[in-house]
Amino acid sequence: MNKKLQFLSYLIVFIGCSKVIDEEALIEKSSVTYAKGSTVPFTGEIMGKYDSGQERIKGAYIDGQREGLWIFLHKNGQESEKGEYSNGNKKGGWSKWYEDGILESKGTYSNGMVEGLWKFWHNNGTKEKEITFVDGKENGQSKGWYSNGKDKNNIYYSIGSKNGEYMEWDQNGNKISDGIYKSGKRWSGYFGDEHYINGAKGSLFIQFFKSGKKKIEGVLIDGQKTGPWSEWFVNGNRRYTGDYREGKKDGKWIAWDQKGNEIINGIYRNNLPWKGQFENNYYSNGTIAQEYVEYHENGQKKIVGIFINNKKSGAWSEWFENGTQKYSGNYLNGKKHGRWIEWENAGNEIINGEYKSDQKWNGRFGDNNYISGLQRKEYSEQYPSGSVKATGILVNKVKIGSWSYWYENGVLEESGSFTNDIRDGEWTGNYISGNNKYIGNYINGKEHGLWTYWYDDTLKKSEGSYKSGTKDGDWIEWSAEGRTLINIIYNNGRKWTGRYGEIFYLEGIEKKGIKTKYPNGVVKEAGILFNEKKIGRWTSYYNNGKRKSTGLYNDGLENGKWYYWYKSGKKEKVGSYNNGIKEGQWLGWYYTGNRFFERTYNNGQKNGKWIWWYDNRQLKYIGYYNADLKDGEWKEYGNDGSVLVAGTYDNGQEWDGVFKGEYYSDGKKAEEDKDYYENNSIMSEGLIIDGNIKIGSWVYYHKSGSKKSSGEYIKDKKEGKWSYWYKSGKEEKIGYYVNDLMDGEWQGWYYTGQKFYLRTYKNGQKDGNWIWWFNDGKKKYEGNYLNDKKEGKWTEWNKEGNLVTNGTYHNSVKWSGIFDDGRYYKGRMANQSEQYYDNGTMKSQGMLIGEIKLDLWAYWYDNGNKKEEGSYLEDRKDGQWSTWYKSGKKKELGLYKDDKKNGEWRSWYYNGQRYYKRNYKNGEKHGEWVWWYDNGQKKYTGAYKNGKKDGQWFEWSTDGNLVLNGSFKNGKKWDGDFKDGNYSSGKKQNL
Known part of the structure; x- marks a missing residue:
């Protein structure tokens, strides 16, 4: 048999009981699970319990992968999750529950x-x-x-x-x-609160009339109108609603006059009418088109559409004579193209889909559905009685996806999936009674993998594997009474080794079979003899006819997998031989069906993991053997669940841990030890070896008798978690040791219970995050150590909560930032620099290290008015900067990034009137630019892209006349009217 079939044939649901999770005795390597100490992928059942003894998990592995039904439970015993695995992957239906069910x-x-x-x-x-x-x-x-x-x-x-x-x-x-x-x-x-248009994040702009009514609403991106915008008249009527793109009308627009009459209903492209009604003209693809309108005899509108070059184009609509709409859709070059909706006269929708060059492409068209031009139909067939016979999906009349078939009485006959009319994936079948008939998988229409068949009375009929439609591997067939009729291995469709009815095969060759019988005529054993030695498959039976064992012989010796049963028919054990010697994993069960043992052999010797359960499902022991001797971790329990052994063996000898009440370390038996204060109260107690070497758990006490500290020793060195207490009994600190050195996180508390500190160590040195609190709960400092030295960001506060340190350390040297003694930069303390004019007024002021300027700097004119102010980052302007005229009025405001202008800049004339608004990107002109005359009249507006004019530009003379109305492309005059003439597609036009 293949391994999966062997396991599924004999697997029972394991309900074990243990104080440990059996999976902890397993180890995963490269997504395959092994028993510790074994190189063979694990096969068997697992279980686990909470500390309370309540079951937590039940499941099984085959060849190192989770297989079959797995059940997870809450601490209250309610199921938390349930479903099946196949080859380590979840498959089929899975459900999850809360603790209350x-x-x-x-x-x-x-x-x-x-x-x-x-x-x-x-x-x-x-x-x-x-x-x-x-x-x-x-x-x-x-x-x-x-x-x-x-x-x-x-x-x-x-x-x-x-x-x-x-x-x-x-x-x-x-x-x-x-x-x-x-x-x-x-x-x-x-x-x-965030607005997006075409993937760009914008800001909402709203303007109101003095009355409080909304006047304009839209989104600005980089200062330009983008996306939907709306404007209203002062009487509250909407004036327009439409889309902008980078400050230009682009997209659907509707506009009304003050009386509410629609004057525009169309689409703009790049600020130009493109399609639809624009006052007295209708446009299509940027040109004025011919509108077609037809009416019914009763005057009701019948058809509305557009012709371009005598071909239907754009949106078309038609109505029935009663005014209900018949269809609405789009044409392209005379063919249906795009979205279409069509209705019956009664108003029922009959088409809701998409055409592509007159071809039905996506959506519903009558009773048919289409996907990418292919017809998709939900198929259903009925018996004459009206009951469902079959259901599934047809795409262009080809079966696709899940299909189901029913008997006329409503019982499911079979179900599974098709791929292009060919069975593919798992299929299941049932008898008309509803009982299982078969389950198995298809690949490209051929049986593949494990298949199982049943009689109509739920008894298994046969089970085995296919490979591309041909039997291959182990097959078993049973009679209706449960007798084994066939037990054979197929090789690419050929009967290879085993018994097929009364005929025996060995490597494809028919052999003479031998049967011995009990006095009552029942077969005792059956198999093949060759040169008086057993070969091939042999099966022995009890005198009641039930199987006792079955397996293969090679030259008279057991070889390969063998199976054993109790006289009742329940399985007893299963395992493998190699030339008559036990090899690999062996599994055993009590006659009650409960798990008995799990053992591993190597060349006949005990090797690897061994597990033994009591018949009450309690774990008896789990551990490891090496060459017939206990070696490695062992745990043993009494029938009541009490721990008898928890330790490790070395070559058969007790080495470390507890062994039936006695403690060992490095193979030496430990003794109890106690030390006392002069008042005879206990100072400490624990275990020692060699007279004075502390091992295991130790507890220390204050003179008053209250606990002072406790933790574990390994060979006289602290290891693992240690806890400390004040005399009052309140916790003082908790932390971890590795090889007698502080390692990991340590927490401390004041005697009041208030948090004191949080520290991290590595190999005894300060390493990682450190936090200290005042006894009132306020934070004192927080920072990081590396190799026992301050490194990285540090912040400190005084008792009043004021920040006194906000900087970084490097190798415990103050590196950059603000400290209690001043500002630092790259390990050097900064000084306040001040320069003065000859008249004594301040000229400049800021932080300086050598010639490098840092942080905020300010500059003044000799009359005392501020001239310039902004921040430096390592001698480079960074952040917001402002400049002023000598009169004190604001001159310019903008941002620097790495000494280059970046983002929006604004400037004002000396009279306070706006001068310009400019945008930069890494020092280059980029984005919207606007310039005003000093009388407030706009001079020009346009945009740059990567330092070059790009897009629509306007320019006005001092008297307000438009002197430039054109677009640039990559810095070149492209379309429109410029001072030197008209341009089209970058070429100057001769008019």
């Missing part, structure tokens, strides 16, 4: 990944979320609810990334987000 989540796994629809619930039983997965990633619509039942969010995903509509509500039902994601990024709309 309320369902938490339910869904399906495929190859270890969540798949299909998953549902989640709050712990009060109300729905929390519904979401669909494809290959472990979110896909399609996800809905979320608060525990009060109100909507929380509505999100669309595309293979793991948010993509599409995103809506969110607060618990009171108020919408707080309404936007669009694109490839996982916020793309458009608002998300809380």
Whole structure:
């Protein structure tokens, strides 16, 4: 048999009981689980318990991978999670519950990944979320609810990334987000207080009339109108609503006059009418088009559309004579192209889909659905009686995905998946009674892997493996009474080794079989003899006809996997031989079915992990052998669960730990030791070896008798967690030792119970985060050590809570930042620099180290008025800078980054009037630029891109006449009217 079949044939649900988790006796390497000390992937059952004794986990492994049903439980005994594994991966239906038994989540796994629809619930039983997965990633619509039942969010995903509509509500039902994601990024709309357009984050701009009514609303990105904008008349009527892109009209626009009459309903592109109605003209693709309108005889509008070059183009609509709409859709060059919706006269929708060059492409068209031009149909077939016969999906008349078939009485006959009309994946079948008939997998329409068949009375009929539709591997067949009829190995469809009815085979060759019988005529054993030696498959029986053992012989010696049963028919043990000698893992069961033992052999000797259970399912012992001697970790328990042995053996000798009440260290038996104060109260107590070497747990006491400290010793050195107490009994500190040196986190408390410190050590040296508190709970300092020296960020406060240190150390040297004795930069203390004019007024002031300027600097004119102010970062301007005229009026304001202008800069004339608004990126002109005359009239406006004019530019003369209205492209005059003439696509036009 293949290993999986062997295991599934004999596996029982293991309900063990142990104070330790059996999985702790396993180790995982490269995603394969092994027993400690073994090189063979682990096969067997596992279990675990909480400290309380309550079961925590039940499951099994095959060849180092989780297999079959696994059950996880809460501490109160309620199931917390349940489902099946296959080859180490979760598969099929999985469910999860809260501690009170309320369902938490339910869904399906495929190859270890969540798949299909998953549902989640709050712990009060109300729905929390519904979401669909494809290959472990979110896909399609996800809905979320608060525990009060109100909507929380509505999100669309595309293979793991948010993509599409995103809506969110607060618990009171108020919408707080309404936007669009694109490839996982916020793309458009608002998300809380943040607004996005085409992936760029903007700021909301709102302007009001003096009456308080809203006048303008929209989003600015880099100072330019972007996305939807709206404006209202003073009477409250809307004036327009439309989209901008980088400050230009671009997209859908609707405008009204003050009386509410629509004057524009169309699309702009780059500030030009592109499509739709613009006052008295209709545009299509930027040119004035011919509008077509047809009416019914009763005067009701019938058809509206556009012709371009005598071909239908753009949006078309038609209405029935009663005024109800018949269709609404788009044409391109005379062909249906894009979104279409169509209705019956009664108003029922019959088409909601998309055309592509007159071809049905996506969506619903009558009773048919299309995906990328392929017809997708949910197929259903009925019996004459009306009951369902078959259901599934057809794509262009080809079976795809899950299909199910039923008997006429409503019982499921079989179900599984198709790929392009070929069976693929797991299929299950049932008899008309509802009993299981078969289960197995197909690959490309052929049986593959383990298949199991049953009689109609639920007894197993046969079980074995296929390879591409051909029997290959172990096969067993039983009679309706449960007798074994066939027990044979197939090799690529050929009967290879074993018994097939009354015929025996050995490596594909038919051999003469031997049967011996009991006096009552029942077969005692059966197999093949060759040269008077047993070969091939042999099976022995009890005198009641039930199997006793079965396995293979090679030249008269047991070889390979052997199975044994009690006379009752229940399994007794299973294991392997190598030329008559036990080899590898052996498993045993009590006659009650409870697990008995798990043993491993190497060349007949005990080797690797050994486990023994009592018949009451309590663990008796678990440990390791090497060459027939106990070696490594061992644990033994009494029938009542008490610990008898918890230690390690070395070559058969007790080495470290507790062995039936006695403690050993390095093979030496320990003795109890106590020290006393002069008043005869106990000072300390614990275990020693060799007269004075402390080992194991030790406790120290104050003279008053209260506990002072406790922890573990290994060979006279502190190891692991140690705890300390004040005389009052309150905790003083807790921390860890490694080889007698402080290592890891240490916590301390004042005698009042208030937190004192948090420190970290490595090999006895200060290393990592350190925090110290005053006894009133206020923080005193926080910083990091490296190799016993201060390193990195440090902050300190005085008792009043004022920050006195905010800087960094390097190798315990004050490196940069503010310290109690001054400002530091790269380990040197900075000095305050001041310069003066000859008249005594301040000229400049700031921090200086050598010739390097740091932090805030200010400069003054000789009349005392401030001239310039801003910050330096290592002698380079960084952050906001301001300049003033000598009169004291503001001159310029903007940002530097690494000594280069960056972001928006503003300037004013000496009379306070605006001068310019400019944008920079790393020192280059980039973004919007606006210049005003000193009378407040605008001089020019436009944009730069990477230092060159790019996009629409306007310029006005001093008398307000427009003298430039054109666009630049990469610094070149491109389209429009310039001072030297008209340009089109970069070429000057001769008019």
